[in-house]
Amino acid sequence: MVKCPTCGTELRDGVLMCPICGTKLPVPPPEPPKNTINDSKIFSKTRVISFIIIMLILIIGLWRVFSA
Numbered sequence: 001m002v003k004c005p006t007c008g009t010e011l012r013d014g015v016l017m018c019p020i021c022g023t024k025l026p027v028p029p030p031e032p033p034k035n036t037i038n039d040s041k042i043f044s045k046t047r048v049i050s051f052i053i054i055m056l057i058l059i060i061g062l063w064r065v066f067s068a
């Protein structure tokens, strides 16, 4: 529920104008998309991938040293 700042009438959510006094209601800012969890997941994924690549390079390098 939203209250009209001018007359205090309780208004439904999404109402843009008070039907009693005609006050335009401030539009609430859009909720930021909840990407924080996904971002951290992507971040950890890239970390895992880079870790695997580094391990592969190390293993190939060691394998080359030992097989030479």
Ligand SMILES: [Zn+2]
Pocket (backbone or CB within 6 Å): 004, 005, 006, 007, 008, 009, 018, 019, 020, 021, 022, 023
């Ligand atoms: Zn009002």
